[in-house]
Amino acid sequence: MLWLLLIGIAFLINVNAEEKYTSQYDNIDVKRIIGNERLLDAYVKCLIDGERCTPDANELRKILPEAIKTGCEKCTRTHIEKTKQIVDVLMREKPEIWNKLVAKFDPDHIYSEKFKDRLKKEGFNV
Structure with a gap:
């Protein structure tokens, strides 16, 4: 789902189909990234344009299409x-970034609408 494209979930690497994505980056402070315009901008540029990617953001960029299509299996x-936290903030407070990410990774709005409905059911205010 689209929720993976967001910044704080930059902790994923390629693995075999039967495995989970790595937990190596689980301690990343996603609130710090979202709250820092410079960091957030760097992650967004990496995800959208492939510019100046950190190793973790580059891995996220690589696996993102698969994660979106498989519903993050x-x-x-x-x-x-962590993804729910990030998406909630981006949808409510930074819609211009959210819209750029959706346009890049979900232009037909197939996955983003499903995820938005899921967030609402779980009590997020989107």
Whole structure:
């Protein structure tokens, strides 16, 4: 789902189909990234244009299409929880960034609408 494209879930690497994405980056402070315009901008540029990617952001960029299409089958619970936090903030407070990411990774709005409905059911205010 689209929720993976967001910044704090930059902790994923390629793995075999039966495995989960790595938990190596589970301690990344996603609130710090979202709250820092410079960091957030760097992650967004990497995801959208492939510019100046850090190793973790580059890995996210590589696996993102698969994760979106599979509904994040390989995600751990931590990945999902952090992604929900990020998406909630981006949808409510930074819609211009959210819209850029959707245009890049979900131009037909197939996955983003499903995820938005899921967030609402779980009590997020989107």
